[in-house]
Amino acid sequence: MSELNILVTIPFDETEKPELEAICPDASFTYCDQDDADEALIAAADIILGNAEVSLIKESPRLKWIHLSNAGADIYTKPGVLAPGTILTNSSGAYGLNISEHMIGMLLMMMKKLDRYYVEQLNKNWADRGQVRSIYSSRILIVGLGDIGGQFAKKVHALGAYTVGIKRHLGEKPEYLDELKSMDELDQELAKADVVACSLPASSETYHLFDAERFRKMNPNAIIINVGRGSLIDSYALCDALNNDVIAGACLDVVEPEPLPTDHPLWDAKHLIITPHASGYYHLPETLKRIKIMVMENLRAYVSGSPLKNKVDMKTGYRDNTAGNILM
C-alpha cells in the first residue's frame, strides 16, 4: 500500500497514538482538533478519522474514506460534500449507552414531576404535586431501532415496560421487544402508546414525520421523546399539541432549529423538557473510548482490504447493513 495521509480529528492522547499508528506503520498521521482541520489539511488527506467541516471537504478527490466521530451523517451525504466513491462510515454504536440513559432520565423526570419539584426546590418550597406515572407497565413505542433505539428498548424492557418496536424493514424480533411492527403500522401504534421514543436519522423520509396531523393520531396520554434529529418534529406543530393537551409531554435533546433561538415559542410550551443536543459528543468518557475502538477496528479492516463496518448509505443516511455494523 502506498503512503497514506491520515488526518485524525478524534482526540487520541499521546499514550494512545502509538497503538493507532501501529495499525498502518507506513502512513503519515496528522492530528488536530476538528475545528483546526483547515482546507489544506483536508485536501491532503487520504483518510479522515473524525469529523471535519463539511464546507471545506469540497468533494476532495484524494479523500478515500472518512470515519465520523458521531452517528448522524446527514450533512455529509448532501451533494457537493463527498466525491462519488469516498466511503463514509460513522460511529453509531458508541452513543447508545449515554443517549439511552439520557432518554430514561428525561422520561422519569417528566413522569415523576421532577421538573416541577425542581422549580419548588429553587423556591425553597416543600409542596406535593400529586399523581405520577411509571415506566413499569407503560406501552413504549420505539421508532427507529438502531444502536440508540435498541439500547433504550432493552433498558425500558428491563424496567418493566411493554415495548413495541417500529422498523423500516421487519426482521427477527429481538427478545427485548414485546412486538415488532413495520412503518406502515405507525399510526395504529401511535394511538396506543404511552411513550413514543424516536431516534431516527435526518432524511427526506423522516422530515416532519411528526406534524399536526400525526400528533392528533397519538394517545392524549403520550409523552414523545426525540434524540435523533430535530427535523423529525415540526416544532410549531409540537407547540400546539403540547399547549392544547393533544399529547401529554415531550422530552427533546434535538429540536428544529438548533440552537433554539431565545424567542422561539417552543421554550414556552407546556410539559416540555429540552436539553441542548447534549446527550452525544464525548460527554461520557466511555463514548470516546468506544469510538476509538471502532476507528481502530475499521482502520485495521481498511489496511487488510476487508469491508469497513458502519458504512453509511449515501441515499438514506442510515447504516448500510450489508457490510456489517458495530453494535457494542
Next chain:
Amino acid sequence: MSELNILVTIPFDETEKPELEAICPDASFTYCDQDDADEALIAAADIILGNAEVSLIKESPRLKWIHLSNAGADIYTKPGVLAPGTILTNSSGAYGLNISEHMIGMLLMMMKKLDRYYVEQLNKNWADRGQVRSIYSSRILIVGLGDIGGQFAKKVHALGAYTVGIKRHLGEKPEYLDELKSMDELDQELAKADVVACSLPASSETYHLFDAERFRKMNPNAIIINVGRGSLIDSYALCDALNNDVIAGACLDVVEPEPLPTDHPLWDAKHLIITPHASGYYHLPETLKRIKIMVMENLRAYVSGSPLKNKVDMKTGYRDNTAGNILM
C-alpha cells in the same frame, strides 16, 4: 368468630368493597378517610386497615390488628401508641416499584445534569454543560435491601451498574447483586462507591448513620440517595459535605426535618436534588392497587387463623421475616 368491627381508611371504592367484605362476611365494615378516623371510631375498631392518627389510638384495648397503608412504621412502634399484643403489619412491597423509579429518575437527573439544563431551559438558554456520568459501570452501594433497596438494585443492575448490597444479616446473595456485605463493612464500601442508595427505616440504629465523619469516609465522587427516613442523615453535616465537595451530590426524597423549613440551609446546598417525600403515598395508581391486594390477603389469613404477612417487629421497626412477607 364473633362479630368484628373493621375500620377501613384505605380508599376502597364502591366496586371494590364487596370483594373485601366477602372475606369476612360477619364483620361490620366502616369506611372513612384516614383524617376522619376519630377517637370514637378507632376505639370501636377490632381491626384497622389503613393508617390512623397515632395520638388517637391510645393503646386501644380492643384493637387486635392494624395494617398500615405505608411501609415506615416507626411512629406506630413508639410507647403509648399500640397496646401490647396488638399486631402491626405494614404495606412494604407496594412502594418499591415507584420509589425505585423515583430514585433512578433523581440519579439520572443529577448524572446527566438535567437539573442544570432545566435552569437553562427556564432562562431560554441553549448552553452545553459538558461531562456527564452513567449508571452503567458505576459502583452502586445499596444500604438496606428491603422491597425498595431490592427493586432499586435489580433495576440498576439491569442498567449495567456494579451492585454491592449492605445487609444487617447476611443471607444468600441475590443474583442482582454483584457483592453482598454486612453492616460492619459499611465504611470500607463507602470509600469505593460511586453511588450510595439508602432506604432504611427510622430507628435508634439508623439515626444519623450519615454524619460528618461518615461523609469524610466516602468517595469524593459519590452521590448519596436517601428515600427511607430523613433521620438517617444529619442535614447540617450533609450541607457541609456538599458545599465543601466532600461528596459529589445528594438526591433526597426524605430529609430532617419534614417539611423542610424555607430558611433551612439545605435548600441552598450545592449539587442537591430534593423532592418533598413524594415518592410514596398513592401517587402511582399501581401502588394503591398493590396495597389493596396485600390487605385482602392478610385479612384472609386473619380470618383463617393463619399468620399475617409483613408483621413489623416492634423493637426494630423492620419487618419480622419469620411470618413471611409480601414481596411483589
